[in-house]
Structure formats: structure tokens, C-alpha cells
Amino acid sequence: MSAPAPSLFTPAAKALAEKLGLKKGRANLEEFADTLQQLATADKNIVAVTSDSRGSGKLAPYGKALPRQIVEVGIAEQNLVGITAGLAACGKKAFGVSPSCFLTARSLEQIKNDICYSNVPAVVVGISSGVSYGALGSTHHSLHDLAVLRAIHNVTILVPADNFETREAVKFAASATRPVFLRFGKAAMLDLPGADRPFEAGRARVIYPVGGSSLPTGSGNVASKLAPTTDVAFIATGETVVHALLAAAHLAEAGISARVLSLHTVKPLDTAAVLAAGRECRAVVTVEEHMVAGGVGEAVASTLLQAGLAPRFKMVGFPDEDTVTGAQADLFRHYGISMEGLSATAHSLLQ
């Protein structure tokens, strides 16, 4: 099944994307598969482990090219993670690949104990995450994965927004010496601005203003003493970032200033970037393809509150309800993850 078109819902959103010069890339899933194959071709120590998921994971070409560097376990996610851990414990750079809905629920205990607690440098790759399989029903949604993994010690959680971030995240994971969870979807993504600047795990990227200044680091910076200079910050993750970017550009046309962060590393959280947004922006909106309980929004909120910062605040994501079904684009629109939805959220916060 080919990746669906980017979920830019209205002619206005499409026009703004064109105006910003955003070009259509491909699915992060495909970028992942190609990057992994390139790395594995050069490094025979890299092994992919699949649970009848090489097709879903776009790893069929990898499997053909590198048959000795892929392990098929059948439809058995617990075994998938255990085997991945065992390979990693014996010096292999193992990537366990399966849809995030199964991987982070059925085999959560294996992730927790065999990989994170045992501290082996394995990579757990949750593909088709969030509501990538939106129309298939809640069995196939992973709106819990960030929450459960945030609550497990010793794992870096990476949720890349575009092809550039995906490529960099895979490279980071391949050289990491501790557990990594990678999460992405299967829709074709737009290339976001900022690919000319380095990607660093644990450091959020400023996607807007385009070419925006680098973020301050640490606490006690000069900006903390000043009144907010920006109206709203969108702190977004993964496939929602492009919608936050369009909302920011849309708000600019109404004279509202915005900052967009791609929070590609959910854990460890870039607290410096979050606190800077809380100090320098009148309102903060978090955006995630995840249930708001335990997700990115709550991570950001707790960081702000514990630093004594209380900007106007709204978490956009999936509420605790029987999730509406439909294509990912339908669900994003339904839950306000769109240029128009996020613009309206900002307007209402700033009133």
C-alpha cells in the first residue's frame, strides 16, 4: 500500500505550504528502511528483526539485499523483543521492527526488562504509529506508546517529524550505546525547514520562524528576565509538526507571532527549549499524535509548572475517549491537528 498524501486538509493549507516552499518528501517509514539498509550494508553488525513485518516496515529490499542481517520471528512480538535484546547483548546492533500498537503493548514487559532494565543497546522501532492505521480501529492505534515508555527508565524516545529527522534519528540509534525507541508513521511527509542545521538527540529544533535563532541553553538566560516577546509557541512532535508550522505561518498573516519546536526527542526532554518557550511566549500549545494523558503535553506542562512558569497552555492530541476512526487525515482534522484547528486554538488562548 503506498503512503497516503500529506494530510493538508484545505486549499488554504496547501497554498500556504507552497508559499513556504515545503516540498513533498516520502514516508518516514521509507526513509527509515533506506537509511537502515545503507548503514547495514556498511556495517555487518547491524541486524533487523521482524515479526512478519518486513513488508509493513518497507524492509523487503533490505531482506533481499542483506539476508544474513535480518531475523524473521513470525507473528510473535514478545519473542521479537527478547531476541532483539539477546542479539544486542552479544554485540549486535539490533533493530526490532514492528507496528507500534503491538510492539509497545504486547511486548512492553520485554522492552522494560530485556532492553531497558538490562541496558542493552537495542533499538525498538515502532512503525505505523499513532493513528497511521486510523481506519482499522483502536487495536491498530498506538496512542499509549509515549506514555508507557516515558514511565520506563533508560530509553531515549525519538519521534522524527520529517525525512531529515528520521534519517538522523536512525543514524543516532545505530551508534547509541543505550536503548532507543524510534516512532514514526507511514504517511508521506513534507520536508520541514532546518535540514541545514545539525540534528542532536535531546535538543528540540526550531522549525519556525524559518531560519530562527538557535535556542538558549540552560537556565538563567537573559530572556528569562524579560517579558514574553512571542505570542505563542507550538511544541509539536512527529507528523503533527507540519501542521503546527502551517498554523504559525497562518497566524503571522493575522499579526500573531509564533515559534514552532519539533520536539523529536520526547525523552530526555529538552527542558531548556521548553522553559525558553514558557518564558518567551505568552501561550504554549503542545501537539501530539498520542493521547494527551501521559504524552508530550503533560511532559511539557510539568516542566513548566515546576519551574514556576504558567503561560496560557493547551494540549492538543487525542482525548480519553473511544477514538473516532477514519484515515489519519480525518482524525487529525477531527481532533484539531490542522492549520485551522491549531490557529483557532492559539487565537482562543490569546484572547
Place this chain on the structure above:
Amino acid sequence: MTDHQLHLKSFALRRRMLTLIHGAGAGHTGGGLSCLDILSLLYNRVLRITPETVDSPTRDRYVQSKGHCVEALYAVMADRGYFPDADLDTVCHYKSYYVGHPTRKIRGMEMNTGALGHGLPICLGMALAAKMDGDAFKVFTLLGDGELAEGSNWEAAMAASHYKLDNLVAILDHNTLQITGHTKDVMSNEPLDEKWRAFGWEVRTVNGHDYAALTSAITTPHPGKPLFVIANTVKGKGVSFMENVGKWHHGVPSDAELAQALAELEAAEKVARIDPNARASAVGQTSALGSTRSTSQQ
């Protein structure tokens, strides 16, 4: 080390396991005593690993899937010199690394286990890594019979024979008791030999307290197949009032019970030292456990 020497050592190891459990105020006494002879055999005869080679990439791997019986493993590994015996006086104490299940913070421990049904899949990954690299090391795990109710074992059982992992050995501590009672009453799992054979494994059944039989079962090659050794054992083995008594699954001996257990083990050791043939009679006591036989050809 001869079978007789292993037999003599087993008394001291059992005593150390009991004193450390007593000191910890917690532990899995019955299962520890049932698997102790298997662990002593592995570390003193079978595994190609020493305290000096714990970081060697080609060392044999042992992952204790039934992690709750770590006290027996602690006693065996301390005796073998992986860490100081005095460390075992801290088991389960505040901030001690020696917690109630294996962790890699302790020298020589391969993986953190304790949740059941995890060891075999991990060992599969290790055995696959050895095959990929052309390394000759072997991978061993110890399973509990109650543990076999965990479905992940059967996922791994399927995959191990699919990949013809003849460098993988799973040993079952078949003591037939679990926390609630007899395994056959809690969740019947027999016939285990037929099940594992049907999954494509070489299956061998032995008395799990008989070093010679265990050695033969574990070390005889099994080309093209993973090996499942059903080690018939006695829960609480070696202490009269603990043998086959369910409450000793995680019972901690009182001062008086510890004294009685230590005295029994010392007396038995004296007999064994005087009469090397006492080993045979000790095995004889549990002859109902069955003689060595290979069922893979049936």
C-alpha cells in the same frame, strides 16, 4: 572436578544459600535447592567461562530465566570466585546490588531477569548472534516448570527449532511444584517431552541431582536441533522438612529451622566424605525421578 567432588561441594553451597536467604529475610528456598545441583554443574564443569573471562565475546552464556532462584546462583558464583562471598551478606539489603533477581550490575550476570518467560527468547537472540558471527559459544538457560505457562516460551520454542539452534540448551528445573501448589493442578503442562519434541527440539530426561547423568544430557551434541533437558528435581532438595513441601517455595527459615537445616546438611556431608558411595544412595533416594534417557528418537 569429579562427580564426588561436586557432590561434596553441594552441601556447602546449600548451606550458603540457606544462610544468605536467612540473612536477606527473603528468597526462593525450595526452587533454589531444586536447581542448585544444575547450577553447580554448569559453573564448575560445563560453561566455558571463568571469572577472568566474563567479558570475552566468545564466552558461553547462561541466562537464568527462573530469576527468582537467584540465591542458588549467588552461592554457586561466589564459590566460583565471581564476587566475594561477603557480598552475599548484603542480599536484599538497602542499596545492595544483590537484589532478589539477577542483574547485570553483578559481575558475570548476563541479563536482568525475574519476570518469567523472558530467558528463552533472549537466549535465542544470543544463539543467533553466535551463528551469525561463526562463534562457537553455546547459550544455556534454566526454566521453571510453572514458568512454562508463559506463552513467550512457546514462541521461542518454535523459533529455536526453525533456526536449528544447536548451540542452545534449555534446562527445565522440573520440580513439579509452584507457588499455588502442584503444577499439574495449577496448569497442567505434560507431556512435556512430547510437546518439546513436537516443537522440533532434542529432548532428554534426567535426574536433575545426578551429575553424571546431567553432564551427559547437557553436553552430548544435538546437531541441527536445540536441546531441552528435563531435569527431574526435588523442590527443597537436601533438607528433610523442605523437600516437596509447597510452603518452602519462598519460605524463609527461622533461626531454629536454619540450624536444623545446616545440621542436616553437615551430617549428610560427613557421611558422604566417609563413604564416597553415599552419592549413589543419595541419588537412590530420588530414583523415582527417572533414569537418563533420550526421547528424541522415539
